[in-house]
Amino acid sequence: MSVSVEVRNLSISFGAGASAVKVLPGVSFSVERGECFGLVGESGSGKSTVLRCVSLLTDFWKGEVLIDGRSVRDMPLIERCRTLQMVFQDPYGSLHPRQSVRTVLNEPLVIHKLGDREERIRRAITDVGLPVSFLDRFPHQLSGGQRQRVAIARALILEPSLLLLDEPTSALDVSVQAEILNLLQRLRNERGFTYIMVTHDLAVVDHMCDRFAVMLRGEVTEILPHEAIAVNGASHPYARELIGASLEYEGIR
Amino acid sequence: MEKTILDVQNLRIRYGGSTTEAVRGVSFTLGRERLGIVGESGSGKSTVGRALLRLLPGATITADMLRFDDVDLLSLSEKEMLKIRGRRMSMILQDPKFSLNPIRRVGDQVAETYLRHFQCSRREAHEKAVAMLEAVKIRDAERVFKQYPHEISGGMGQRVMIAMMLLADPDLVIADEPTSALDVTVRLQVLTILDGLVRDRGIGLIMISHDLNLVRNFCDRVLIMYAGKVVETLKAGDLDQARHPYTQGLLAAQPRIGGTRQPLAVLDRKPEWLEENA
Ligand SMILES: Nc1ncnc2c1ncn2[C@@H]1O[C@H](COP(=O)(O)OP(=O)(O)OP(=O)(O)O)[C@@H](O)[C@H]1O
Ligand SMILES: Nc1ncnc2c1ncn2[C@@H]1O[C@H](COP(=O)(O)OP(=O)(O)OP(=O)(O)O)[C@@H](O)[C@H]1O
Ligand SMILES: [Mg+2]
Ligand SMILES: [Mg+2]
Numbered sequence: 001m002s003v004s005v006e007v008r009n010l011s012i013s014f015g016a017g018a019s020a021v022k023v024l025p026g027v028s029f030s031v032e033r034g035e036c037f038g039l040v041g042e043s044g045s046g047k048s049t050v051l052r053c054v055s056l057l058t059d060f061w062k063g064e065v066l067i068d069g070r071s072v073r074d075m076p077l078i079e080r081c082r083t084l085q086m087v088f089q090d091p092y093g094s095l096h097p098r099q100s101v102r103t104v105l106n107e108p109l110v111i112h113k114l115g116d117r118e119e120r121i122r123r124a125i126t127d128v129g130l131p132v133s134f135l136d137r138f139p140h141q142l143s144g145g146q147r148q149r150v151a152i153a154r155a156l157i158l159e160p161s162l163l164l165l166d167e168p169t170s171a172l173d174v175s176v177q178a179e180i181l182n183l184l185q186r187l188r189n190e191r192g193f194t195y196i197m198v199t200h201d202l203a204v205v206d207h208m209c210d211r212f213a214v215m216l217r218g219e220v221t222e223i224l225p226h227e228a229i230a231v232n233g234a235s236h237p238y239a240r241e242l243i244g245a246s247l248e249y250e251g252i253r
Numbered sequence: 254m255e256k257t258i259l260d261v262q263n264l265r266i267r268y269g270g271s272t273t274e275a276v277r278g279v280s281f282t283l284g285r286e287r288l289g290i291v292g293e294s295g296s297g298k299s300t301v302g303r304a305l306l307r308l309l310p311g312a313t314i315t316a317d318m319l320r321f322d323d324v325d326l327l328s329l330s331e332k333e334m335l336k337i338r339g340r341r342m343s344m345i346l347q348d349p350k351f352s353l354n355p356i357r358r359v360g361d362q363v364a365e366t367y368l369r370h371f372q373c374s375r376r377e378a379h380e381k382a383v384a385m386l387e388a389v390k391i392r393d394a395e396r397v398f399k400q401y402p403h404e405i406s407g408g409m410g411q412r413v414m415i416a417m418m419l420l421a422d423p424d425l426v427i428a429d430e431p432t433s434a435l436d437v438t439v440r441l442q443v444l445t446i447l448d449g450l451v452r453d454r455g456i457g458l459i460m461i462s463h464d465l466n467l468v469r470n471f472c473d474r475v476l477i478m479y480a481g482k483v484v485e486t487l488k489a490g491d492l493d494q495a496r497h498p499y500t501q502g503l504l505a506a507q508p509r510i511g512g513t514r515q516p517l518a519v520l521d522r523k524p525e526w527l528e529e530n531a
Contacts (some may be wrong), residue, residue: 014404021396043408043436044392052343089407089434090350141268144347144430145294145463165480167407170433171347173294173463178506178517185516200436206519207508216394230511249466250510 002033002192003068003083003161010063012051023049024218026063034188036195038205038212038226040242045215047198048089054196055086067162082112085155087148089166089198094151095139099123101150102135108158124153129179140157145172152180156187165197169204181208202229202246214239257281258425258457259305262318266297266304269311275300277481283425285455287448289489291469292478293499298461301478302427306338307331321425327361340370343423346430347461349410359413360398361385366417385416388446390439407434415443419450426450429461435483444471465507468492477503480527500525 010027013020024046031037039047052058054065056072065072067083075083088094095104105121114120122132128149139147148171155163163184169177185208187193199205205212206229213220214236221236232247234240259282266276276297281288290298303309305319307326319326321342329337346352353362364382367373373381379398386394389412397413398403405413411434418426429449432440448471450456462468468475472489477500485497495501502520 041436043405043412043434043439048406090348090410143295143299149294167339171430171463173292173296174465174503175506175520176294177463178508178519181508182516182519200434200440201508201510202437203510203512206510207512207514242436242438245441247510249437249441249470251466251470 001159001161003194004033004066005031005037005054005196006064006066006069007050007054007064008064010050010061010065012049012053012058012061022218024053024061027215027218027220027222029213029223031194031196032210034192034194035211036188036197036209037070038209039196039198039215040200040202040212041215041221042217042238042242043200044252046218047215050215051086051166051196051198055084055164056080058164059087062205070171078112081108081160082158083160084162084164085158085160086164086170087151087155087166089226095147097139100135100136101142104137104150104154105157106189108154112158114158120157124157125150127156127183128153129176148172149176149180159191161192162194162196165195166200167200170200177204184208202243203250205229214242257282257284258322260318260320261301261305262316264301264304264316264319265312266300266309267313267388268309269313275481276304279478279481279483281476281483281486283457283459285451285457286473287451287458287460287471288315289472289475290459290461291463291465291468291503293480294463296478297481298478299429302344302429302459302461305427306342306344307334309339339366339408339421339423339472341423342425342427343416343418343421344427345411345418345429346427348403349407349414352414353410355402357401358398359400359402359405363398363413363417363420367420370421381420382416385420386413389416390442391416392461393404394472408436408439411435412439412443415436415446419446423456425457427459427460427461430463431460431473433462433464440467463501497526498523 008024008028010024012024013022015021105124109117130149169180206226209226211223211225213223216238222230222234222239229243234243262280264276264279265274282425292298304314360382364378367378367381383394383398391397391412432443451458460472469489469492474488475489476483477485479499485500505518
C-alpha cells in the first residue's frame, strides 16, 4: 500500500479583486512511493497551504495533484480519507473541544466501518506513547504535546498510505519526538507509507527525509537530497542561507 | 542577576477534578536573566507559567512563596491581578491561534494591547502595532494587520503574540514555546529581540522550550522538569554535563545533522524518577 504524489503547477490566491494575494504562484514537485519528502522554508512561505491543497481541505486551487497518477479531485471522499491523512500544525484548533480522545479516535473507525474498534483505539493511543486512561480526557485537559500525539494517533488509525505531516513533533520534547519519529520510520519500513513532512528542524529532515524542497514566498527554490544539509550543498542563495543558519544553530560549522 | 524578580517556593498545583498534583513542589528564583525550562511533555511547564499569572480557573494553587517583585501573587485579588497581568507580567502562550479571538482582525487585537495599557489615539496605536509586526519580521505587515487568525501561518501567529507582549513592555515575560514554528533565520532574529529586552531593559525572561539548541545557546540557566518536579538545574552552557538520567536521555534522543539515520535512542523512564527532587 504505497502511493506516489505528483504536484504540478499548483497555484492559489486568497481574497478577491484588488486585495487578492497570490500565495502560491506555481509549485511543482513529485514524491516517490514510500518516500519521505521534506518541506522547509521561510515562515509564511506557503508550506501549510501546500499540504492543505494536496489534501483538498482547500480546494479552490489551480494545477494538478496526482496520487498514484490519479487526480485527487477524482477520488471519492471516503477513498481519499483512507488514502491520505493530515496532521495539523495547530493541534488545539484541529481537535474538537467537546470530544473526548476516545470519540476523536472512534469517529473515523465508525465512518469507515472498521471492526475491532477498541483494539485499534488502544493500539493507536499506545503507539504515540500515551496511557490508555487518557482516552476519557478532553483536549483542554491535555498538555500541548499530548494533544499533538492525539492528532497523530487520529491520522494513523485509518492506516492511510500517504501522511501529510505539518510540524508533527515541534510541540514534543525530544524524547517523545524520538518515539514518534521511530514509529513513523517503522511504519514506512513495514507498510511503505509515503510522507510529506513540513518542519523547521533540518536535523529532523536529515534524519527522516530522502529529499526536501526549500520554499520562499510561495515558490520552491530548490529540491535537494538530505545529504546536502551536512555539507550545505544548496545553490539557491536562500536555501544556502537557511541551511547555513541551521548548521550554526546546531553548533556545527 | 542582582535583583530577584520572581521567587517561587514549593509551588503545588492540582487541576479541578484531578486526584494528583500536576505540579509537585517546584522552587526557583529568577533575576534579570534568561531562565530556560525544558522537560517531558506533560511535566507541568505550561501549568507553572499559567499559575504565575493566575490563569488556571478551577485549579488549586498553593506555595510557601509566590512573589513577583514586591507583590505576593497568592494574596492578590483578581482585580489587582488584572493590573499586573499583561502589563507587568506577560505570557506568550503555547497555542497562539487559540489565544487570539478568531473573529477579530489580528492587527486590531495587537493595537488593542497597546490601547489597554497606554493612553494614546487609535491611530497612534495602529502605527505602533504595524511597527511592532515589522519588528518581529512579518513581511507585509499592513496586509497581515487586516487578516483574521485563521488566515495567518503558524509562525506568523507566534510573532503576533510576541508583538503583543512587546507592546505591553512588561518586567517579566514567560514565553511558552515562542519560536517553535519559526524558520531558523527568523527564529534567531526574534531571539535577538528578546535578548535585547533582558540586556537593555533588565526584564526577567522564562523560556519554556523543547529546543535543546535554543536553551543551550540562548539561556543563562535551565530547569529540567519531570512529572511535576524540577529534577535538575544547570548553567545552560553545562547542559551537556547533565547528571540526571532524564536530561541525559533527552540529549541522546536528539536527531543530529549528519547522523546515522538509525532509530533514535528512546528513554527508559524509571519509576524512581517520580520521587526525585533537585
Ligand atoms: N485563508 C487565508 N486567507 C488569506 N491568506 C492566507 C490564508 N491562508 C494562508 N494565507 C496566507 O498564505 C501565506 C502562507 O501561509 P502558510 O500557512 O502556508 O505558511 P507556512 O509556510 O506554513 O508558514 P509557517 O512556517 O509560519 O507555518 C501567509 O502569508 C498567509 O497569511
Ligand atoms: N485542565 C486540566 N485538567 C486536568 N489535567 C490537566 C489540565 N490541563 C493540563 N492537565 C495535565 O497536567 C499535566 C501538565 O500539563 P502542562 O500543560 O503543564 O504540561 P507541559 O509540561 O506544558 O507539556 P507540553 O510540553 O506537552 O506542553 C499534564 O499531564 C496534563 O495532562
Ligand atoms: Mg505552517
Ligand atoms: Mg506546555
